[in-house]
Amino acid sequence: MFFLEGYIKLALQETGLECSNRVAQNMPVGWYWVVLVFLAAVGGVIGSFLNVVIYRLPAGRSIIWPGSHCPGCGHPIRWYDNLPVLSWFLLRGRCRDCRMRISWRYPAVEAVTMGLFVVLGCWELMGGGHLPNRPLRLGSTILWAPYTGQELAALYAYHLMLCCTLLAAGLIEHDHPRIGGGVWVRLFWPTWVWGLAAPWIWPTVHPIPAFGPGPEGWPGRLLGLLDAGVGLAGGIAVGFLWTLMEAGCTRSAWNRFRNPGFWIPKVGSAGLVGMYLGWQAGLAVGLVGGLLWSLSGLVSRGLARHPADSSQTQQFSPVPFSLWLGLGSFLWILFWSRWIDRSKGLF
């Protein structure tokens, strides 16, 4: 908990040096904790929902109805046994009715989602995300205005949507490597739609504009949409590149493209990174994430060939592409302004 307090202070200092974007600026310190506990609780509920999506979407079942029930005995889960993370530990990882083991992945997904909500909440919502003041065009002069609380909240929600989708996509990719394209479209479409709609409503959700402040007279909404479109194209290009690499490494190469389930997860999730974070992130996160994914693939093949224990037949599956992209996006959101500072002149 001490590290969080330090983190908030760091975020405030960092942003305070350069700009005046922060919701926590005039908030009494005690309120940080109220807000953080609230964000953690919302994160836990969303994490619980992601578990439902990861489990039910590939099975072609409704993610809304019926409510959660034990896969072993079918007994509906009581509300007090459905508390994120906490209930799993209280029940020691077993169903209350039939004592069937419940995978540790459920509380892990909830804990990761809570962490996302809290860390991004400290950094973006309360700390201003290390954002420089935004350019505001008034006639022919450009004003540098701080982000408003509403804009920071929009940015926070926007980034959470991306990270949560990539987390769910990564785990579905891990569980069902050969699933059809329909599942992927059903998973991605709300995030695709939101990715194009949000910059239209809040043009400032793209802190790195694709073309600077934009030509005079161009409405911010149009530029926001354009940023998202350019990013989408960049991300799709990188995702397609990695899909080609994967297809090229196997004998049945081109046949694999006939199955949309083969290329949609890669192209779709890399496209999302570009759409949500800009083309710079689409290229950087997409290329580095893809590289790590290929490496993890090589490592898992090596492990499968030379198992430490010969009686062990368990296959090691590589860490999924979307999960690398999710991790990369999270780090990009936290550190992009520093990386861009260092590589000025490149962009």
Ligand SMILES: [Zn+2]
């Ligand atoms: Zn049960």
